[in-house]
Amino acid sequence: MLPRLTLISCLGENTYPICSELANYLTTTTGLQVSFDQTTPWLEASEKLANGQIQMGWICGLLYTLQQDRQARYQVLAKPIFTGHSQSLYFSYLIVKRSSGIQSLDDLTAKRLVINDPESYSGNHALWAHWAKLANPPQFASVIESGSHSNSLRMVASGEADVAAIDCTVFDYWLTAGKPEMQTVLSQLVSIAEINPAPTPPLVMHDSVDAEITQTIRQALLKLTSTHIPAQLKAAGLNGLAPATDQDYDFMRQSYQLSTAFTKDALHPL
Numbered sequence: 001m002l003p004r005l006t007l008i009s010c011l012g013e014n015t016y017p018i019c020s021e022l023a024n025y026l027t028t029t030t031g032l033q034v035s036f037d038q039t040t041p042w043l044e045a046s047e048k049l050a051n052g053q054i055q056m057g058w059i060c061g062l063l064y065t066l067q068q069d070r071q072a073r074y075q076v077l078a079k080p081i082f083t084g085h086s087q088s089l090y091f092s093y094l095i096v097k098r099s100s101g102i103q104s105l106d107d108l109t110a111k112r113l114v115i116n117d118p119e120s121y122s123g124n125h126a127l128w129a130h131w132a133k134l135a136n137p138p139q140f141a142s143v144i145e146s147g148s149h150s151n152s153l154r155m156v157a158s159g160e161a162d163v164a165a166i167d168c169t170v171f172d173y174w175l176t177a178g179k180p181e182m183q184t185v186l187s188q189l190v191s192i193a194e195i196n197p198a199p200t201p202p203l204v205m206h207d208s209v210d211a212e213i214t215q216t217i218r219q220a221l222l223k224l225t226s227t228h229i230p231a232q233l234k235a236a237g238l239n240g241l242a243p244a245t246d247q248d249y250d251f252m253r254q255s256y257q258l259s260t261a262f263t264k265d266a267l268h269p270l
Contacts, residue, residue, distance in 0.1 A: 003032070003033075003209075003210075003213065004032075004033040004034075004035065005026075005032055005033065005034045005035075005055045005056050005209070005213075005217075006034075006035055006036075006037050006054045006055055006056065007019055007022065007023050007026075007034060007035065007036045007037065007054075007055075007056045007057065007058070008036075008037050008040060008042075008045040008046075008048075008049060008054050008056070008057045008058070009036075009038075009042070009045075009057070009058045009059075010042045010045060010046045010049070010057060010058065010059045010060060010063060011058055011059070011060065011201055012148075012149055012150075012167060012169070012170040012173070013150075013170075013173070014169055014170050014172075014173030014174075014177075014237060015058055015237075016036075016038055017236035017237060018080070018233065018236045018237050018238045019036045019038075019058060020036045020038070020236070021230075021232045021233045021236045021238075022034075022036070022221075022233070022238075023035055023036040024232075025220070025224075025230065025232075025233065026217060026220055026221075029220045029223075030216050030217065030220050032213065032216070032217070034056070034217075037054065040054075045057070046059065046063065049204075049206060050067055050073060052073075052206045052207075052208040054206070055205060055206050055208070055209050056077075056203070056204070056205050056206070056209075056217070057203070057204055057206075058080075058201060058202075058203050058204075059201060059202065059204060060119075060120065060121050060122075060201050061121060061198060061199055061200075061201050061202060061249045061251075061252040062119070062120075062121035062125060062252045062255075062256060063119065063121075064076075064201075064202055064204060064249060064252075065249050065252045065253050065256070066119075066256075068246065069253070072207070073206060073207050074204040074205065074206060074207060075204065075205045075206075075207060075209075075214050075218075076202045076203075076204055076244045076245060076246055076248075076249075077202070077203040077204060077205055077214070077217060077218045077221055077244070078202070078203050078218065078221040078222055078241040078242060078243065078244050079199055079200045079201070079202050079203070079241070079242050079243075079244040079248065080200050080201070080203070080238055080239075080240075080241055080242075081200070081226060081238070081239040081240040081241065081242060082169045082172075082200065082237060082238065082239060083172075083234065083237045083238065083239045084172060084239070085239060086226070086239075087242075088199060088200045088241075088242040088244070089197045089198065089199060089200060090122070090167065090168055090169050090197070090198060090200050090201075091122075091126075091168050091194045091195060091196060091197040091198070092122045092123070092126045092127065092165040092166060092167060092168065092194070092195050092196060093165070093166045093168050093171050093191040093193070093194060094127075094163060094164075094165055094191060094192050094193040094194075094195060095152075095153065095156055095163065095164050095165075095166050095171070095189050095190070095191055095192075096156065096162060096163050096189065096190060096192055097156055097157060097159065097162070097188055097189060097190075098188055098189060098190045099188070100162060102162065102163065102192060103192060104192060104193075105134075105138060105192070105193060106138075108138035108140070108162070108163055109138045109139055109140075110139070110140070110141045111138070111140060111141060111162035111163055112140065112141050112142045112143075112144065112160075112161045112162045112163070113127075113140045113142070113143045113144070113161065113162070113163055113164070114143075114144050114145070114146050114152045114155050114156065114160070114161035114163070114164045115127075115143065115144075115145055115146070115152070115164070115165070116145070116146055116147065116148050116149045116151070116152050116164075117145065117147065117148075118145065121198065121252060121255070121256075122149075122165065122166070122167035122168075122170075122198075123149055123152065123164070123165050123166065123167065124165070124259075125255055125256055125259040125260075126165055126195060126196040126198065126255065126259075127165040127195065127196075127259075128258070128259035128260075128262045128263050129196055129254075129255035129256075129258040129259045129262070130195040130196045131262055132258040132259065132261065132262035133258070137262075144161060146161075146164075149164075149166050149167055149170045149171075150170075150174070150182065152164040152166060153166065153171075153174070153182070153185050153186065153189065154185055156189060157185045157186075157188040157189055165195065168194070169200075169237075171186075171191075173237065174186055196255060198251055198252060198255065199244070199248045199249060199251060199252070202244050202248075202249065203221065203241075203244075205217060205218075221241050222241060222242075222243060224238070224240055224241045225240045225241070226239050226240035227240075
């Protein structure tokens, strides 16, 4: 009897339709039973993936490096190319309220920053890594935590915060998701910069899965190039998958070092 594989996402809501379609695609093309678990909270799902209770996951590149460097446990399968993109890269938008008068990085001093989560790359560490490279980085009045990219967007729109770093794929998803509440929020916001392009979050398999099965899954995923992508996956937000290795995520490791050094030595809200 072939093993059953569970796929989880530790990323934003925009990845759920893609994961659902990927599970269907892999089941059909490989003969393996692959199911997408959307009900387990992401923190619990992340822990289960790390210890092998869940076999396959789509996780933040930073989370991947932090877990992998503590204990090698994953095989990298592929990295996505999102709809609207031609490469397996993503970045963060610096989002402000349209009516705020903020037009550039120079206008951010003494403003209120909101981050989604301290462990997030796109919503937190990407920003500080970018700041660390600047000769005169802005100094914020406060730094608060929202819990999610969507909450950060709501807080900037409502005036509870002045600026947020938002994963471009999440922002683009909300632009087209057809949810009136988020459409209203986004209509009040604008991006003033795109920062720290990085490899897109990897799809990974836990090392406890048989190597032959892992290779079967990898080969099936890598057939999904930008010119050979089923309509269902393209409609879900995927433009293709690209080969990926652990070394691709050295950029995340370097950005994390920049970010943590900067926030330790230079982050002093006004």
